[in-house]
Amino acid sequence: xxxxxxxxxxxxxxxxxxxxxxxxxxxxxxxxxxxxxxxxxxxxxxxxxxxxxxxxxxxxxxxxxxxxxxxxxxxxxxxxxxxxxxxxxxxxxxxxxxxxxxxxxxxxxxxxxxxxxxxxxxxxxxxxxxxxxxxxxxxxxxxxxxxxxxxxxxxxxxxxxxxxxxxxxxxxxxxxxxxxxxxxxxxxxxxxxxxxxxxxxxxxxxxxxxxxxxxxxxxxxxxxxxxxxxxxxxxxxxxxxxxxxxxxxxxxxxxxxxxxxxxxxxxxxxxxxxxxxxxxxxxxxxxxxxxxxxxxxxxxxxxxxxxxxxxxxxxxxxxxxxxxxxxxxxxxxxxxxxxxxxxxxxxxxxxxxxxxxxxxxxxxxxxxxxxxxxxxxxxxxxxxxxxxxxxxxxxxxxxxxxxxxxxx
Amino acid sequence: xxxxxxxxxxxxxxxxxxxxxxxxxxxxxxxxxxxxxxxxxxxxxxxxxxxxxxxxxxxxxxxxxxxxxxxxxxxxxxxxxxxxxxxxxxxxxxxxxxxxxxxxxxxxxxxxxxxxxxxxxxxxxxxxxxxxxxxxxxxxxxxxxxxxxxxxxxxxxxxxxxxxxxxxxxxxxxxxxxxxxxxxxxxxxxxxxxxxxxxxxxxxxxxxxxxxxxxxxxxxxxxxxxxxxxxxxxxxxxxxxxxxxxxx
Numbered sequence: 001x002x003x004x005x006x007x008x009x010x011x012x013x014x015x016x017x018x019x020x021x022x023x024x025x026x027x028x029x030x031x032x033x034x035x036x037x038x039x040x041x042x043x044x045x046x047x048x049x050x051x052x053x054x055x056x057x058x059x060x061x062x063x064x065x066x067x068x069x070x071x072x073x074x075x076x077x078x079x080x081x082x083x084x085x086x087x088x089x090x091x092x093x094x095x096x097x098x099x100x101x102x103x104x105x106x107x108x109x110x111x112x113x114x115x116x117x118x119x120x121x122x123x124x125x126x127x128x129x130x131x132x133x134x135x136x137x138x139x140x141x142x143x144x145x146x147x148x149x150x151x152x153x154x155x156x157x158x159x160x161x162x163x164x165x166x167x168x169x170x171x172x173x174x175x176x177x178x179x180x181x182x183x184x185x186x187x188x189x190x191x192x193x194x195x196x197x198x199x200x201x202x203x204x205x206x207x208x209x210x211x212x213x214x215x216x217x218x219x220x221x222x223x224x225x226x227x228x229x230x231x232x233x234x235x236x237x238x239x240x241x242x243x244x245x246x247x248x249x250x251x252x253x254x255x256x257x258x259x260x261x262x263x264x265x266x267x268x269x270x271x272x273x274x275x276x277x278x279x280x281x282x283x284x285x286x287x288x289x290x291x292x293x294x295x296x297x298x299x300x301x302x303x304x305x306x307x308x309x310x311x312x313x314x315x316x317x318x319x320x321x322x323x324x325x326x327x328x329x330x331x332x333x334x335x336x337x338x339x340x341x342x343x344x345x346x347x348x349x350x351x352x353x354x355x356x357x358x359x360x361x362x363x364x365x366x367x368x369x370x371x372x373x374x375x376x377x378x379x380x381x382x383x384x385x386x387x388x389x390x391x392x393x394x395x396x397x398x399x400x401x402x403x404x405x406x407x408x
Numbered sequence: 409x410x411x412x413x414x415x416x417x418x419x420x421x422x423x424x425x426x427x428x429x430x431x432x433x434x435x436x437x438x439x440x441x442x443x444x445x446x447x448x449x450x451x452x453x454x455x456x457x458x459x460x461x462x463x464x465x466x467x468x469x470x471x472x473x474x475x476x477x478x479x480x481x482x483x484x485x486x487x488x489x490x491x492x493x494x495x496x497x498x499x500x501x502x503x504x505x506x507x508x509x510x511x512x513x514x515x516x517x518x519x520x521x522x523x524x525x526x527x528x529x530x531x532x533x534x535x536x537x538x539x540x541x542x543x544x545x546x547x548x549x550x551x552x553x554x555x556x557x558x559x560x561x562x563x564x565x566x567x568x569x570x571x572x573x574x575x576x577x578x579x580x581x582x583x584x585x586x587x588x589x590x591x592x593x594x595x596x597x598x599x600x601x602x603x604x605x606x607x608x609x610x611x612x613x614x615x616x617x618x619x620x621x622x623x624x625x626x627x628x629x630x631x632x633x634x635x636x637x638x639x640x641x642x643x644x645x646x647x648x649x650x651x652x653x654x655x656x
Contacts, residue, residue, distance in 0.1 A: 005529055016517035320513045323474055324527045324574070325502020327495050401501070402474040405513070 006330070010337030017310075024306045025346035028381045031299025032350025033357065035377035038292035040358045040367035042285030047368055049281045050274065059104075059237040060138055061244055062268050063087065063230040063251070085255035085264055086226040089214065095230070098250050102243040105134045107231040108214055112221045114185045116210065118171035126167065127209040128184060130217025136162075138233045141206060146178045146193030149213050157215040162193040166207035184210065187220040240269050296377060300384035307339060307385065311392040312407075318396045319404030331397040332390060339389025340382065347378040419486030421582055421613040422448040422471065427480035429466050429636075440466040441477065442636035448615065450581075453608040455624040456617045458633035464617050465586060467633065471615060472507050472584045473497050485581050502530050506575030510587035512567045514559040520546060520570045521555040527578045545573035549603055565596025572603055583607065585616040589623055601626050 014021050065087055092108040110130040116123050135141065136148045141162075149160045161182065168177040168191070177191045189212060198206040218224050234243035244267055248260075257263055318331055351374055358367040396404055429441035440463045448454055458464045469475040470482060473489060482489045484504060492500060501507075514523045524542040533541070546552050549569040559567050568588060575583055585604070589597040597620075605626060608614055616627065624630050630647060632640035642650075 009529070012517070316513075317515055320515060321526070321530075322498065323472070323501060323507050323513070325498050325500075325530045325578075327498040327530070329495075330530060400475055402469045405474065405509075 006333040007337050007341075009334050010341060013334065013338045014341050020306060020310060021342055024303050024342045024385070025349065027299045027302035027306065028343045028346030028385060029350040029353060031296040031303075032347045032377040032381050033353040034295040034299070035289075035292040035380075036351060036354035036369060036373045037357050037367060038288040038295075039285065039373040040354070040369045041362055041365055042281075042288035043370050044362075044367040045365045046278065046281030046285055048365055049277050059234040059240055060270050061232040061234065061240065061247065063232065063247070063265050064228070064268070065226050065265050066263075085257065087230060087251070087255070087265060088226055089218070089224065091251070091254050092227060092230055094254050095247065095250055100243070100246040100250060102235050102239040102246055104233040104235045105138060107132050107134045107138050107233075108227040109135065109229040109231060110214055110217055110222045111228045112217065114221065116167070116171065117183050118180065120173070121171050123167060123170055123208070126184075128217060128221065129209055129211045130214035130222065131211055132214060134233075135211065135231070138231050140198055141209075141211065142196045143193040144196035145176075146191070148193055154213040154215050157219055158213055159187065159189045159216060160192045161189040161210050161212040162195060163191055163210050164195050164205075164207040165197050166205065167210065168194045170208070182210075185221065187216075189216070244269065292377075296380055300381060300388075303343065303381070303385045304388035307389040308392055310389070311335070311396055315396045315399075315404050315407045318393070319399075319401050319407070322397070322399075322401035322404060328394075328397045332394055335393035336386060336390045339386045342389075343382045343385030344378075346385075347381050350381070351378065419483065420447040421450045421452070421485060422446075422615070423481075423483040423486075425481040425483075427467075427470065427477050427482060429463070429470060429475075430478045440636055441470070443480070444633075444636075444638055446631065446638055446641065448613065450613055451608075451611045453604070453614045453626075453628045454616070455627035455630045456615065456633060457619060457624050457630055459619070462633045463636040464633045466636075468584060468586045468615070468617050471582070472505055473501050474507070498530075502527055503578055504581040506578065506580040506583045508568070508571050508575050508583070508585040508588045510590040512559070512564075512571045512591075514567055514570060514574075516559050519556050519558055520551060520562065520573075523559070523570055524574045524577050527574060531578060541577055542573070545577040546570070548576065549573045550599075563596070564592050565599055568592060568596070568600055569603065572600070576607070581613060583612055583614045585614065587617055587619070589618070589620065597623070 087108075089108055092106055096106040108131065112128050112130075113125055114128050116126045116128075129135075132154050133148050133151055136143055143162055144165070146162070148162055149158060152158075153160055161184075163171075163177060163182070171177060171182060172180055177194055180191050181188050182191060183189075189210075195207070195209075195211075214227070222228075232243060232247050234240045248263070248267060251257075251265065252260060252263065255264065321331060355369065358369050424444050424446050427441055427444040428439070431438045431440060442463075444467060456464050456467065466475070470477045473484075476490070484500065489497070489500070514520075515526070518526070521539075521542055524545055525538050528538040528541060543552060543555060546555055549572050551566060551569050551573065554562060554566060554570075559570070562570065568591075572588075575585075588604075589600050592600065601623060604614060604616065608628070614627075616623065618624055625644070627644060629641070629643050631638050632642075
């Protein structure tokens with residue numbers, strides 16, 4: 001029996017039972033489309049994270065104290081450099097005034113979480129950041145309406161604040177927040193500026209935060225001890241490494257660190273943050289891949305089921321064909337072709353659906369198809385369909401014709 | 409290869425020597441055939457009669473190579489069927505045997521022509537020739553005009569005629585019919601029997617299983633089976649003289 005005869009016969013078999021064929025096709029289609037699309041979503045979000053981190057600029061360094069105990073112990077002032085040297089405002093001012101060639105600006109930052117209220121609304125768990133005006137040039141937080149506070153506001157510990165857009169709307173619905181007063185844990189601040197809307201990349205929503213002069217936040221909430229973070233902007237993204245070593249040497253001098261291996265702070269660059277984020281995005285992709293693999297498996301089980309039913313149903317037909325002189329291989333060939341045609345057509349349709357689906361944003365993420373997922377999904381589904389189409393057919397074909405004929 | 413060689417001159421079409429068929433084992437064993445020895449010559453038209461459970465269908469399945477006997481020898485045109493492997497058996501079924509079933513066993517999703525062509529497809533006959541031979545076989549049974557109909561669009565008698573055309577199309581050594589008229593009315597039965605008469609006249613070897621006397625009467629020779637043994641083997645002429653079996 002020639003190949004063309006087998007394929008003609010198989011095609012006839014596929015077309016003569018449309019419902020069964022459509023169900024098989026659908027099972028494969030959904031499995032394949034799910035794998036490709038879910039991996040594409042994972043990949044898309046990974047790329048989105050990468051690009052949003054890139055947009056922050058890779059020229060910033062953050063310095064964080066490692067010893068948290070020290071901050072509370074000396075919050076009333078009087079640093080004892082001998083035990084736990086602390087990065088206080090004074091240290092950052094010294095760092096800032098030190099003439100470091102690759103450092104563009106130094107921004108001390110202190111964080112707290114407070115309940116904020118206006119005359120009409122109250123919002124709890126609001127992140128309050130104390131910083132200097134350079135904060136707005138170093139980070140993605142930009143003032144949209146109004147103005148940032150100034151250096152003299154920092155010097156004077158002015159009771160002013162710049163707030164996120166969402167917080168502005170929550171506290172002053174339908175009105176401009178500029179010039180209004182907000183109460184932060186009993187301290188009244190005047191809103192001077194509202195931030196532009198930012199995409200949320202971290203744990204906190206940047207659209208609900210409050211940024212105030214660091215001196216004001218220290219005097220009202222956190223005290224004059226160590227700052228939480230020092231942001232250092234290098235002159236360019238190429239100068240980050242140079243800036244890091246300059247800052248480290250200078251800080252070790254200022255803090256009188258004798259053992260450089262045991263610095264009381266850690267320096268993180270955006271590039272290391274990028275690596276971490278990339279890692280988490282990758283594991284997200286893996287997670288989606290697992291979900292996709294499960295859906296492929298479920299699709300495969302559906303196909304298997306249809307194939308098993310098909311073969312059982314057609315055992316009598318196999319018996320007739322054997323009685324007429326069909327060899328085992330002719331029967332196997334026919335079922336192989338039938339299963340192959342169904343799963344391949346279903347798989348290709350699945351790829352088409354996935355490619356079309358990837359054109360649309362899914363939950364704000366533009367899916368990016370991973371090339372390897374196409375042959376992978378196709379290969380696995382075709383293999384499942386063909387194996388479970390052929391294996392029971394092979395058993396039926398190995399029966400004596402009379403056994404096959406007697407089955408209903 | 410042996411399976412496809414033309415029949416060897418001097419050999420009977422079918423020769424069975426002490427054929428046994430046992431299903432199951434031990435106490436549960438069922439002895440369907442208990443030692444059948446018979447020869448059927450080329451050109452003979454033989455009817456096998458017997459009550460249900462007598463083993464006549466088992467014998468038919470062994471003759472048709474649909475089943476393999478447990479013991480004994482089955483020579484088909486001088487070739488021992490036991491020596492054939494799976495693929496050779498398929499070729500034997502394809503070229504040497506034409507099977508007609510009580511329940512027609514047509515493939516429902518194929519046209520009459522498609523069904524008749526099927527054995528030729530497995531024989532590797534090319535499409536134009538296949539088509540021609542299938543049409544000829546259908547015309548032989550008077551159904552040339554129904555070639556494009558599907559089995560469910562045909563009457564029982566027509567379906568059986570399609571099945572006969574399918575059995576004839578490969579010009580087999582032996583035509584085997586298992587209760588071919590069992591599901592048919594008397595008019596269709598007569599049509600089918602006329603076709604068999606015609607085939608017998610042209611020298612085809614036919615073995616037909618039946619429990620109907622009017623069917624058996626058309627044959628040249630009647631074998632009666634009971635409990636897995638041939639209990640009577642009579643030529644039709646002798647039966648008429650003896651007047652045996654007429655009242656069954």
